[in-house]
Each structure stands twice: as C-alpha cells, then as structure tokens.
Amino acid sequence: MKPPPFRYHDPGSLDEAVALLATLENAKLLAGGQSLMPMLNMRFVQPDHVIDLNRITGLAHIRESAARIEIGAMTRQRDLEFSDLIRCRCPLMREALLQVGHRQTRNRGTIGGSLCHLDPAAELPMVAAALEADIQVASRRGTRTLPMADFPAFYMTPAIEPDEIVTGLGFTPWPEGHxxxxxxxxxxxxxxxxxxxxxxxxxxxxxxxxxxxxxxxxxxxxxxxxxxxxxxxxxxxxxxxxxxxxxxxxxxxxxxxxxxxxxxxxxxxxxxxxxxxxxxxxxxxxxxx
Amino acid sequence: MTAPAPGADARRITLTVNGRRHDVEVETRLTLADCLRHGLGLTGTHLGCEHGVCGACTVLVDGRSARSCLMLAVQANGAAITTVEGLAASDGTLHPLQQAFQAHHGLQCGFCTPGMLITLIEFLGDHPDPDAAAVREAIGGNLCRCTGYQGIVAATLDAARRMRAAP
CATH class of the missing domain: 3.30.390.50 (CO dehydrogenase flavoprotein, C-terminal domain)
Known part of the structure; x- marks a missing residue:
C-alpha cells in the first residue's frame, strides 16, 4: 500500500469540512488529488487525517454575475477547459489550461487545488495573478477574501491559516476585444x-x-x-x-x-x-x- | 491481499467495473489502481510510476479518463469504472482500437497498452476524425518505454477510420 495510514473524512458540506479542519491535528485537504496523491504515494506527506472535499457540491461552479466571473474551488480544470463562458470571456485561462498536465489529470484536477499547491511554475496561479483575482476563503470563524497579489506567502505556501479552506475565486473579465x-x-x-x-x-x-x-x-x-x-x-x-x-x-x-x-x-x-x-x-x- | 488490517481505517464500497457490480471492504488509503488489481484481480490496469506521470494505470471513471494511482478506491464508491478488460465484446471480439493496435504493431512489450487504449477510447469519443498531431497530443500523458509511438499513432488513425465506417 503506497500512501501512509491516515483517517479519511468525506464531509458533505463546507460547514462540516471547516469544523473537521478546525479540530483535527495534522490534517490535509484532498481536492483533485493530482498533487497530493503523488505526495502521499511517495510519503512526502504523512497526514494523520485526510479531508476529502469531493462530496461538497456547492464548491464546483462557473458563474457570471454583476460583470464578474466566479469559479468554485472544486471546479475541475476540464470543466473550465470546456466552458463556453471561459472560452469567450477569459481566453487567457483556456489557453493556460490546455497546458496544464494532460486530459487524464485535468479530468480530476481542480482550480482551487492548483492555487493552493502553488507550484511556482503552475499555470493557473499565473492566470489568477494576471487577472487580479480575489481568492475566497472560509473557516469556522467566517469567510474572507484576499487579493491574488497577497495569496502567495512563500514557496508553495498560500497565505491562509491552517484552519482555512479556499472556496473559490472571482475576477472582472477584461473587456470585449482584449x-x-x-x-x-x-x-x-x-x-x-x-x-x-x-x-x-x-x-x-x-x-x-x-x-x-x-x-x-x-x-x-x-x-x-x-x-x-x-x-x-x-x-x-x-x-x-x-x-x-x-x-x-x-x-x-x-x-x-x-x-x-x-x-x-x-x-x-x-x-x-x-x-x-x-x-x-x-x-x-x-x-x- | 487488500483486506483491511485490524484497526485500519476501512470502508465498504460499491464499484461497477466493466458493468459488473462489486462490493468490497477497503482501507481508505488504498488507491483505486491497487483495489482493481489486488482486490478485484483485474490486473490489466498496469502500474508504472504510481505518481501520475506514466499513464499506464489510466481507467475511465464515469466515462472520464483518470489516473487510478491518483484516486483512492473510496473516492470511486458508486462510480462506473471501465478498465482494459472491459473493451472487448463479451464474445471476446477485440474492440476496433485493439484490433488496430494488433494490425499496426501498436504494442511492443505491452506495458503501456492498457493506459494507451483507455486514453484513446475517450479521445476518439470526442474526436472521431483526428489528425496525427492531435493523436500525439492525446497520448502526451502516456509513456511508452519501447518508444513505439509511430505504431500507436498509425493504429489510432486506422481505428478512427474503422469506427467512423461502422459506428
């Protein structure tokens, strides 16, 4: 068995997920798994608890509202790649997505996972920086938004607290014709x-x-x-x-x-x-x- | 082989693999790939790198290709999985893509073949009339250590022709 032993939790709501994250010691959040699973398989990380976000339905969406585009953190890269809204209003993101891994990894990988893994060469954080996206974060203490400019704390580490979960991002698309x-x-x-x-x-x-x-x-x-x-x-x-x-x-x-x-x-x-x-x-x- | 160790975090899950329903108890840290191979005896799905690089373990999960080494078996609870064992007809007639691999020498040692076939089944579903460049892009995430890509590309283009003629 490749991954180290851990206890697995699959909350059905964001409230349950933030409550688990606030109370469990040495817990890791599992989104699309395209970075965390290799790290588990190689035992680079050895969490005592894995909190799987995949059953939380409210975190996967692509919406346009009040001249903004809002994307849920658990939206699959594949769904963004095939979104007409993204293709028309945010061609930068689509072109970047086509260079993110492969079809098999984009089918599982999520935008929130890419942002939080924060590899220095990852495409989606670059796109979020160019678009000046706002990153939405939730914890048991409530919700907050931080600009992408403040999101990277240092190497592969977002500036969020250990009890916080990234729930989505929003940005104002550039004007027609850009x-x-x-x-x-x-x-x-x-x-x-x-x-x-x-x-x-x-x-x-x-x-x-x-x-x-x-x-x-x-x-x-x-x-x-x-x-x-x-x-x-x-x-x-x-x-x-x-x-x-x-x-x-x-x-x-x-x-x-x-x-x-x-x-x-x-x-x-x-x-x-x-x-x-x-x-x-x-x-x-x-x-x- | 995959029976949970005493005291381990385990769950009972249901998988439908190649149309057949399986109820199994798995440790929550078991990957889908190991569940298929060791738990269900479906050793057609191969494991090369076990960290998402080689593509040999690619299966379809509810119709979408995924690295089965990068999913936990518990995450596939309730899902429909297609592995290489599910491609041939029930009478053993190979899928047109498998026939084309045979005809065009699309496999040498055969290790990468299950992942190649599953990846290309999804690809041909979306792109029934691809060109060679698109096929190469599609298998960009599947490593063939025999470097037999020419035969694989030729087989895929031929299979696409056959599948268009007899959908």
Missing part, C-alpha cells in the same frame, strides 16, 4: 513549465495600449506581476519596438535556479517568452474605441 496569450516552455508537453508568461492587452481605437498585464511564472517563489514591463506598455502604441522593450525588461526579474534550469536561463526565457506572449496578445486584440 488580447490574451499564455506561453510557456516545458521540457515535455504537459510538464510543469520551466518558465511561463501570461499577457493581457487592451487596445484603444488608435492601437495604443489602454491597459496591460504581464505575469511571470517559474522564476520566483510564486507568480510575479511584472509591473516594470506593464509601465513600459501603458499608453504606448502597440508596435513591435514597444513590445520588445517590455519583453526585454522581463530579463530583469529576480529568478531562482534549480537542477532543471539556472537562474540566468530562466531570466532569458522570461524575456523570450514575454516577447512571444505580448505579440500574440497584440495580434489577437481588436482596437476598441
């Missing part, structure tokens, strides 16, 4: 990226950049919003030269090296991939007066 691109380099398709870049551009009627967002992954401890590059784009004509300058600035990001790639190589990739992402986003954008 351009989006998610570009990554991975050694094999479906692997975590070495470096990934999410880019969003909104162009006015003259082809000037009304608003820009660049999020980098695989460089720092978590997703990085690259405001220095965004400032170089803001208000400028979306020419190749403007985009190149913003992309080149990404080489200045503070990067960590590891066995897979050096810090220098990651900075190099950030510049190259940002160039590709920005050009694709520009070419996909419509000029909207």
């Amino acid at each position: 351009g989006a691109a998610f570009v990554e380099f991975a050694r094999r398709p479906g692997d975590f990226a070495v470096v990934g870049v999410a880019a969003l551009l909104d162009l006015d009627g003259a082809g000037c950049i009304r608003r820009a967002a660049i999020a980098l992954g695989g460089v720092g401890q978590g997703p990085v919003r690259w405001s220095r590059g965004e400032d170089l784009l803001q208000g400028e004509a979306a020419t190749d030269d403007t985009l190149r300058a913003a992309a080149e600035s990404c080489r200045g990001v503070a990067a960590m090296g590891d066995a897979q790639a050096s810090a220098d190589y990651r900075r190099h990739l950030a510049g190259v991939l940002a160039g590709r992402a920005l050009r694709a986003a520009r070419d996909r954008a419509r000029r909207v007066p």
Whole structure:
C-alpha cells in the first residue's frame, strides 16, 4: 500500500469540512488529488487525517454575475477547459489550461487545488495573478477574501491559516476585444513549465495600449506581476519596438535556479517568452474605441 | 491481499467495473489502481510510476479518463469504472482500437497498452476524425518505454477510420 495510514473524512458540506479542519491535528485537504496523491504515494506527506472535499457540491461552479466571473474551488480544470463562458470571456485561462498536465489529470484536477499547491511554475496561479483575482476563503470563524497579489506567502505556501479552506475565486473579465496569450516552455508537453508568461492587452481605437498585464511564472517563489514591463506598455502604441522593450525588461526579474534550469536561463526565457506572449496578445486584440 | 488490517481505517464500497457490480471492504488509503488489481484481480490496469506521470494505470471513471494511482478506491464508491478488460465484446471480439493496435504493431512489450487504449477510447469519443498531431497530443500523458509511438499513432488513425465506417 503506497500512501501512509491516515483517517479519511468525506464531509458533505463546507460547514462540516471547516469544523473537521478546525479540530483535527495534522490534517490535509484532498481536492483533485493530482498533487497530493503523488505526495502521499511517495510519503512526502504523512497526514494523520485526510479531508476529502469531493462530496461538497456547492464548491464546483462557473458563474457570471454583476460583470464578474466566479469559479468554485472544486471546479475541475476540464470543466473550465470546456466552458463556453471561459472560452469567450477569459481566453487567457483556456489557453493556460490546455497546458496544464494532460486530459487524464485535468479530468480530476481542480482550480482551487492548483492555487493552493502553488507550484511556482503552475499555470493557473499565473492566470489568477494576471487577472487580479480575489481568492475566497472560509473557516469556522467566517469567510474572507484576499487579493491574488497577497495569496502567495512563500514557496508553495498560500497565505491562509491552517484552519482555512479556499472556496473559490472571482475576477472582472477584461473587456470585449482584449488580447490574451499564455506561453510557456516545458521540457515535455504537459510538464510543469520551466518558465511561463501570461499577457493581457487592451487596445484603444488608435492601437495604443489602454491597459496591460504581464505575469511571470517559474522564476520566483510564486507568480510575479511584472509591473516594470506593464509601465513600459501603458499608453504606448502597440508596435513591435514597444513590445520588445517590455519583453526585454522581463530579463530583469529576480529568478531562482534549480537542477532543471539556472537562474540566468530562466531570466532569458522570461524575456523570450514575454516577447512571444505580448505579440500574440497584440495580434489577437481588436482596437476598441 | 487488500483486506483491511485490524484497526485500519476501512470502508465498504460499491464499484461497477466493466458493468459488473462489486462490493468490497477497503482501507481508505488504498488507491483505486491497487483495489482493481489486488482486490478485484483485474490486473490489466498496469502500474508504472504510481505518481501520475506514466499513464499506464489510466481507467475511465464515469466515462472520464483518470489516473487510478491518483484516486483512492473510496473516492470511486458508486462510480462506473471501465478498465482494459472491459473493451472487448463479451464474445471476446477485440474492440476496433485493439484490433488496430494488433494490425499496426501498436504494442511492443505491452506495458503501456492498457493506459494507451483507455486514453484513446475517450479521445476518439470526442474526436472521431483526428489528425496525427492531435493523436500525439492525446497520448502526451502516456509513456511508452519501447518508444513505439509511430505504431500507436498509425493504429489510432486506422481505428478512427474503422469506427467512423461502422459506428
């Protein structure tokens, strides 16, 4: 038997789940299982209790309300991939999802699980950073919302308390006609990226950049919003030269090296991939007066 | 083999595997893959890496492909599971995809084959007329250590043709 011994709990409601999490020692939450199950199988984690969130029905939904998109934490990556709402209103997320693992893992993996696992190169946290999503959290003490900018505490650790559960995220989609691109380099398709870049551009009627967002992954401890590059784009004509300058600035990001790639190589990739992402986003954008 | 150890956290679950209902008592930490292989004797589902990389243990859970090493058996309680043993007809006639694998030398050592077949069954259901690039993308999460991908892709394209002709 691969996983270590634990007691298994499968609450049917969020109230039950937060009560269990508040009272059980050394408990782990099980969402889609595409990261926690390998860690259990390899005994990297040895929880005394596993709280399975899969029976809680209220946590899986994709909704549009009051010009916002709200996504439940237990929504499967696959359901987001095939959502017409996401395809039409948030093409960045769809393009990123197609690079998350494989069909077999997206069928189980959840957006909340990706956010909480918070691998530095994971696609969905980069998307949440680019979209300035709000992360919704619940505990027995109540609910709260924190901006994605504050969500990563440090390496693979979200800034939530041990008794808190991420229940969903919400964001304001970019306007009709905006351009989006998610570009990554991975050694094999479906692997975590070495470096990934999410880019969003909104162009006015003259082809000037009304608003820009660049999020980098695989460089720092978590997703990085690259405001220095965004400032170089803001208000400028979306020419190749403007985009190149913003992309080149990404080489200045503070990067960590590891066995897979050096810090220098990651900075190099950030510049190259940002160039590709920005050009694709520009070419996909419509000029909207 | 998979009978819960005394005092272990265990539950009684019901699985419908390839149309047949099974009631089994499992330790809650037992993976679905080990439950299928050791508990039910369905050893067609293979275990390569046991951490979600190789794809050999892919099964359909309520019609969707999943790594059975990354699910607990208790999570499949009440679900309908399809394994490689469920692909052939009851008289033993192989599924058109299995026939195409045989015809195109789509298996060498055969270890990856169950995961390849299950992954491609789901894929062909959604994409009845794929091109070679789409097939390669579909099996991107399944490792063949014989590196026999050419035969697998050729078999899949041929099976798609046969399945379109006789749906």
